[in-house]
Amino acid sequence: MNQQPLYLDKLTTDLLEPVSLQVKPGEIACLSGPSGSGKSRLLRAIADLDPHEGSVRLGDYTQAKVPAHHWRRMVMLVPAESAWWFDTVGEHMYTPQSATLQELGLEPEVMEWPVDRLSSGEKQRLALVRAVSCEPAALLLDEPTANLDPDTTRLVEHWLTGYIREREIPAFWVAHDSEQIERVGDQHLHIAGGRLEGH
Numbered sequence: 001m002n003q004q005p006l007y008l009d010k011l012t013t014d015l016l017e018p019v020s021l022q023v024k025p026g027e028i029a030c031l032s033g034p035s036g037s038g039k040s041r042l043l044r045a046i047a048d049l050d051p052h053e054g055s056v057r058l059g060d061y062t063q064a065k066v067p068a069h070h071w072r073r074m075v076m077l078v079p080a081e082s083a084w085w086f087d088t089v090g091e092h093m094y095t096p097q098s099a100t101l102q103e104l105g106l107e108p109e110v111m112e113w114p115v116d117r118l119s120s121g122e123k124q125r126l127a128l129v130r131a132v133s134c135e136p137a138a139l140l141l142d143e144p145t146a147n148l149d150p151d152t153t154r155l156v157e158h159w160l161t162g163y164i165r166e167r168e169i170p171a172f173w174v175a176h177d178s179e180q181i182e183r184v185g186d187q188h189l190h191i192a193g194g195r196l197e198g199h
């Protein structure tokens, strides 16, 4: 399932002119642009959560031909604000993730914690842990370090870049910080005036 490129072919949302590009396995495409320019909605279209035109493919799989719930598990969106629906953290995980927790600076007991005690930074890291517990074949990361202090930001950057490159999965990473884009991005795409341009 891994090692497959993600292709956008004339993908069009109501905010963006058609976008055609490829993100290779193990590659991170950073996406920047002003607030409200449509970054999150582009990710939601790729995840088949928002209406769009054009096509999205992951290797030989075409979004339009894959049931939406399967597609969203393969092409996993991690939104900036994560939603939690069970009482405890551990109930949301598909596979045990103790090594990942440690690498992200979280103690194993966090699995027993009620969701409503989590800080925003804990929630953000645990949303990443939950996403990888599904073993996705592509990641769509919407400002994955927005709620984190500088040290934890570096920790998450290190872990995420390692995960994406080792597993050889394509990833989009929405970021506002040009230094972060420099550190983690293999390509940099910027939205301006309704167009997505390479930088």
Ligand SMILES: Nc1ncnc2c1ncn2[C@@H]1O[C@H](COP(=O)(O)OP(=O)(O)OP(=O)(O)O)[C@@H](O)[C@H]1O
Pocket: 015, 033, 034, 035, 036, 037, 038, 039, 040, 041, 042
């Ligand atoms: N379901 C929706 N229907 C119509 N418009 C929407 C919907 N969701 C968001 N919008 C609008 O679409 C525009 C783009 O939103 P989006 O969340 O993609 O911006 P963004 O580039 O990710 O911004 P930010 O950097 O602030 O997160 C905004 O003006 C927003 O109000």
